[in-house]
Amino acid sequence: MSTxxxxxxxxxxxxxxxxxxxxxxxxxxxxxxDELGKIIVGQxxxxxxIMICLxxxxxxxxxxxxxxAKTLMISTLAQTLDLSFSRIQFxxxxxxxxxxGTEIIEEDRSTGHRDFRFxxxxxxxxxxxxxxxxxxxxxxxxALLEAMQERQVTVGRNRHELSDPFFVLATxxxxxxxxxxxxxxxxxxxxxxxVYVEYPSFDEEFEVARRTTGTAVGxxxxxLGAEEILRLQRLVRQVPVSYHVVRYALSxxxxxxVGSDGIPDFVEDLVGWGAGPRAVQFLxxxxxxxxxxxxxxxxxxxxxxxxxxxxxxxxxxxxxxxESEGITSDNVVDRIIGATPTTExxxxxxxxxxxxxxx
Numbered sequence: 303m304s305t306x307x308x309x310x311x312x313x314x315x316x317x318x319x320x321x322x323x324x325x326x327x328x329x330x331x332x333x334x335x336d337e338l339g340k341i342i343v344g345q346x347x348x349x350x351x352i353m354i355c356l357x358x359x360x361x362x363x364x365x366x367x368x369x370x371a372k373t374l375m376i377s378t379l380a381q382t383l384d385l386s387f388s389r390i391q392f393x394x395x396x397x398x399x400x401x402x403g404t405e406i407i408e409e410d411r412s413t414g415h416r417d418f419r420f421x422x423x424x425x426x427x428x429x430x431x432x433x434x435x436x437x438x439x440x441x442x443x444x445a446l447l448e449a450m451q452e453r454q455v456t457v458g459r460n461r462h463e464l465s466d467p468f469f470v471l472a473t474x475x476x477x478x479x480x481x482x483x484x485x486x487x488x489x490x491x492x493x494x495x496x497v498y499v500e501y502p503s504f505d506e507e508f509e510v511a512r513r514t515t516g517t518a519v520g521x522x523x524x525x526l527g528a529e530e531i532l533r534l535q536r537l538v539r540q541v542p543v544s545y546h547v548v549r550y551a552l553s554x555x556x557x558x559x560v561g562s563d564g565i566p567d568f569v570e571d572l573v574g575w576g577a578g579p580r581a582v583q584f585l586x587x588x589x590x591x592x593x594x595x596x597x598x599x600x601x602x603x604x605x606x607x608x609x610x611x612x613x614x615x616x617x618x619x620x621x622x623x624x625e626s627e628g629i630t631s632d633n634v635v636d637r638i639i640g641a642t643p644t645t646e647x648x649x650x651x652x653x654x655x656x657x658x659x660x661x
Contacts, residue, residue: 321599323537327357328597330534333525337382340520342375343513344506351497351612352379352471353595356531357538358587360494361450361470363435363616370499371510372473373433380429383531384524386465388427392438398445401425402455403462420457425449428465428528432472439483446470450492467531487575487619494584495612534594541590543601546646549659551585551606553649556658557638558618564657566641572624572634577617584613603644610635 331353338349348364352375355362364372373389380387390401403423407416424430425446435443449455453464472493490496502510513520526534557565558576569576589605615631624634643649650656 323534324594324597324599327534327537327594330526331595334379334382337522337525338375338378340522341378342371343509344502345371345375345499348497348499349375349379350592350595351495351609352376354588354591354609355494356383356467356469357535357591357595358494358584359467359535360584360587361472361492363472363474363490363493363496364499365474365476365496366499367501368475370501372499373431376429376431376471378522381522382525383429384527385428385467385469385531387429387431388424389431389433390424391433392435392442394437394439396438396442398442399423399457401442401445402449402457405458405460418458420460420462422462423455425455426462426465428467428469430468430470432470434475435472436474436483436485440486443483443485443489447489447492467528467535490616491578491580493616494588495609496616497612538587538591538594541593541599541601543586543590546649547589547601547603547606548582548586549646549649550603550642550644551582551589553642553655553658554606554610554635554638555579555581555585555614556661557642558614558634562658563661564654566638566654568637569634572620572629573618574621575619577614581613581617585609588613607639610639 331350334353335346335349342349352362354360364376366372377387377389390396401423402425403421405418405420408419432446435446445455449464449468450470453466453468454461455464456462470493501507555577556562557569558573558581559565560570560573560576562576585606586601588609589601592605592609593599593601611632614635618631618634620629620631620634624630643652643655
């Protein structure tokens with residue numbers, strides 16, 4: 303079982319969650335939204351989910367048609383967080399060394415001595431945009447796996463630590479599939495969220511057209527630095543979560559697993575493969591970050607429900623029968639939420655959930 307969601311971020315003895323910390327993160331969220339609003343119109347829900355991933359030490363995959371400002375949103379966010387930013391345009395001829403870096407032979411002209419020197423690749427930044435990640439072959443996609451999981455890269459016999467904080471945002475184009483290499487399930491599972499970037503509303507698109515066809519240029523100011531982000535990431539883990547909320551998150555995830563006791567009939571009919579334990583970890587961590595961003599000290603069932611789709615949609619595979627009827631994983635998640643009691647008493651009394659928790 304993966305420990306990606308539970309290691310590498312344990313709170314230190316110097317960090318104690320206080321009301322001031324909760325207020326600081328809540329205020330920082332609004333300041334980040336205000337700064338991004340100088341450049342980006344709308345997309346507040348997308349930005350919120352990106353921030354939840356960031357403060358949970360997760361990574362995010364963005365999917366949307368071209369022209370929705372995904373790249374601009376990410377680069378602007380890096381500026382508001384005062385973090386280094388790197389963009390990798392994934393293409394069919396991109397090699398792993400183009401991403402991680404490579405060793406070169408360097409000669410000392412005074413002595414004639416030659417030695418290897420490592421030249422860092424674009425992965426050595428705080429915020430890394432993997433643009434159109436499904437356009438590059440699996441060998442190069444796999445170069446991201448070690449970086450996302452272990453926060454290091456191995457070149458030759460040497461391991462190189464990556465910058466901290468380290469945050470990968472990958473983009474995919476859902477409408478153009480020729481010449482693409484779909485990400486393996488193992489790599490998709492490394493992403494905490496899969497976020498859909500939708501078309502703007504009429505008023506938002508009107509504002510985009512007005513702003514981008516004039517001479518005015520917006521400038522953003524940094525809101526948080528790297529050290530403060532690292533401290534807030536540690537504090538997120540101190541947000542208390544009740545056993546009931548943990549059991550509720552477990553009940554959602556375990557109902558996606560075909561063949562298990564107590565799952566709904568529609569899951570058996572529509573789902574080919576369910577989510578693993580990492581989904582539960584990310585639901586709870588995301589719930590903690592969401593609570594703090596909203597100025598609360600505890601995780602609620604509503605936090606888990608709000609994050610169920612971005613956590614589960616790329617971990618749950620619908621079968622051919624569902625696809626032929628136009629049913630998506632989001633539709634199945636909605637039905638699972640509707641079929642799951644929200645109170646501890648109802649969960650405990652329901653015979654179906656007794657089977658789920660006993661299996």
